[in-house]
Amino acid sequence: MVDWQYSESIESPDIVSIKKKYTNYIGGKFVEPKSKKYINTISPSTEELLSKVPLSNEQDINSSVKSAKEGFEVWSKLTPNQRSRYLFKIARLIQERSREFAVLESLDGGKPIKESRDFDLPQVAANFFYFAGWADKLDLSWATKSLKPYGVVGQIIPWNFPLLMLAWKIAPALATGNTVVLKPAETTPLTALLFAEICEQAGLPPGVVNIVTGDGSTGSLIVNHKDINKIAFTGSTQVGKLIQNSLAGRDVGLTLELGGKAANIVYEDAAIDQAVEGVVNGIFFNQGHVCCAGSRLLLQESIHDQFVKKLEKRMQSLRVGNPLDKNTDIGAINSKEQLDKITSLVNEGVEDGGELFQTQCELPGNGFWFRPSLFTNVQPSYSIAREEIFGPVLTTLTFRTPEEAVEIANNTEYGLSAGVWTEKGSKILWTADRLDAGVVWANTFNKFDPSSPFGGYKESGFGREGGRHGLLSYLKASS
Numbered sequence: 245m246v247d248w249q250y251s252e253s254i255e256s257p258d259i260v261s262i263k264k265k266y267t268n269y270i271g272g273k274f275v276e277p278k279s280k281k282y283i284n285t286i287s288p289s290t291e292e293l294l295s296k297v298p299l300s301n302e303q304d305i306n307s308s309v310k311s312a313k314e315g316f317e318v319w320s321k322l323t324p325n326q327r328s329r330y331l332f333k334i335a336r337l338i339q340e341r342s343r344e345f346a347v348l349e350s351l352d353g354g355k356p357i358k359e360s361r362d363f364d365l366p367q368v369a370a371n372f373f374y375f376a377g378w379a380d381k382l383d384l385s386w387a388t389k390s391l392k393p394y395g396v397v398g399q400i401i402p403w404n405f406p407l408l409m410l411a412w413k414i415a416p417a418l419a420t421g422n423t424v425v426l427k428p429a430e431t432t433p434l435t436a437l438l439f440a441e442i443c444e445q446a447g448l449p450p451g452v453v454n455i456v457t458g459d460g461s462t463g464s465l466i467v468n469h470k471d472i473n474k475i476a477f478t479g480s481t482q483v484g485k486l487i488q489n490s491l492a493g494r495d496v497g498l499t500l501e502l503g504g505k506a507a508n509i510v511y512e513d514a515a516i517d518q519a520v521e522g523v524v525n526g527i528f529f530n531q532g533h534v535c536c537a538g539s540r541l542l543l544q545e546s547i548h549d550q551f552v553k554k555l556e557k558r559m560q561s562l563r564v565g566n567p568l569d570k571n572t573d574i575g576a577i578n579s580k581e582q583l584d585k586i587t588s589l590v591n592e593g594v595e596d597g598g599e600l601f602q603t604q605c606e607l608p609g610n611g612f613w614f615r616p617s618l619f620t621n622v623q624p625s626y627s628i629a630r631e632e633i634f635g636p637v638l639t640t641l642t643f644r645t646p647e648e649a650v651e652i653a654n655n656t657e658y659g660l661s662a663g664v665w666t667e668k669g670s671k672i673l674w675t676a677d678r679l680d681a682g683v684v685w686a687n688t689f690n691k692f693d694p695s696s697p698f699g700g701y702k703e704s705g706f707g708r709e710g711g712r713h714g715l716l717s718y719l720k721a722s723s
């Protein structure tokens with residue numbers, strides 16, 4: 245067989261100018277951190293230092309919350325139509341500068357440009373457009389008309405979809421009349437800081453959006469601030485639990501979007517080649533750094549050998565490497581810490597007795613990389629079948645009957661998403677009905693739309709983002 249190779253096709257990084265050092269964005273101004281401390285952000289594909297961003301302390305959080313409180317006085321008094329116009333403007337500015345954002349996202353976080361350009365950025369703009377459309381229609385919906393905004397919302401987001409998680413958080417919060425203090429993750433703060441420029445360009449009133457950077461200690465200061473009215477968090481289940489504990493007994497709203505260990509169930513009557521594509525997308529999209537990743541492949545026993553053979557062949561063609569190369573399918577692992585976590589879970593899987601297949605592609609010298617990996621011969625008790633790996637690692641289990649498929653699928657602490665592959669519509673509905681998962685995809689995977697609610701059950705968290713349900717997460721009963 246001729247092994248065709250793709251030539252490099254590198255997206256130019258020239259479109260972005262990264263500053264040596266950044267400030268916070270508070271009260272409509274770019275301000276030096278009172279902490280006078282900074283953290284480094286690197287490019288995970290080269291380990292090169294990109295910039296320094298503030299490690300914000302209590303004084304910085306105090307001033308950002310104060311500014312959001314003042315901003316609320318202005319923002320909540322605007323007409324819904326005025327708020328809507330600001331959101332439309334932000335959406336259009338993001339579209340105009342989308343290439344710049346996509347390149348910066350790939351540099352700072354390691355995801356392939358193909359994904360930041362064709363998935364993240366279009367979705368970011370779509371979320372602002374969608375919620376802009378809602379801002380002046382809240383009074384028309386029976387579900388939202390008698391509700392009011394919380395006030396100041398603290399939003400803490402992760403590193404896997406940095407700008408998209410910002411959009412999921414900021415767009416509905418602003419549409420419903422709240423103001424925000426948002427903290428991006430420590431490894432991927434740069435697109436949130438570029439978004440601050442968009443707020444300035446859009447002429448957003450001071451204090452409506454405040455962006456402060458820092459680590460977990462900064463996040464915890466936001467959570468524990470006395471003037472915060474609601475917290476929206478996406479990240480690990482561990483930190484989600486800490487936040488829930490901190491807020492116990494306080495009159496503060498909370499939504500949590502946490503981890504997952506989704507089952508992707510393939511019945512023997514499924515279109516196998518399409519299912520292989522869907523399974524690949526389900527786990528290798530965004531290096532597997534996806535809370536709703538289809539990380540547990542549930543195969544009906546009769547098709548196991550055939551499916552695994554086709555899957556391994558397809559995996560061999562995945563291109564791992566420079567995130568800025570337009571042909572790259574799998575970019576860099578986001579951080580050294582995440583790479584260590586993936587490596588240790590995979591080693592544990594091998595020690596437990598799992599059979600590991602890894603593709604033989606060449607990996608770059610510097611940076612953090614992990615080969616696309618597939619485990620077969622796995623027992624449901626192994627940690628690779630139970631714990632969120634959050635990397636390009638798929639674990640295979642088998643089942644004989646639909647009942648058994650559902651039982652295995654639900655045998656997890658999580659409940660964020662699931663996939664079902666079969667040619668029978670009735671089987672899709674029968675299975676979906678019985679799955680404890682916030683989202684169930686049928687004959688597809690990882691499909692997103694701002695109008696469609698997303699969120700989990702059990703330890704995957706609570707509250708919904710997206711759609712009308714997403715608005716309700718930012719509104720409370722009028723007192």
Ligand code: NAI
Pocket residue numbers: 400401402403404427428429430458459460461462463464465467478479480481483484486487501502503504534535582585632633634
């Ligand atoms: P993390 O939960 O520590 O980080 C997420 C965000 O929370 C970051 O902005 C971080 O600065 C902030 N944070 C950390 N500690 C905090 C605290 N005590 N109070 C308030 N905010 C705090 O996640 P981490 O350590 O980066 O990743 C660990 C694992 O979590 C991953 O391996 C993955 O399994 C899971 N994860 C799940 C995500 C999801 O989308 N559901 C996203 C990121 C991680």
Ligand code: MG
Pocket residue numbers: 285286287288351352353430431432433
């Ligand atoms: Mg970085």
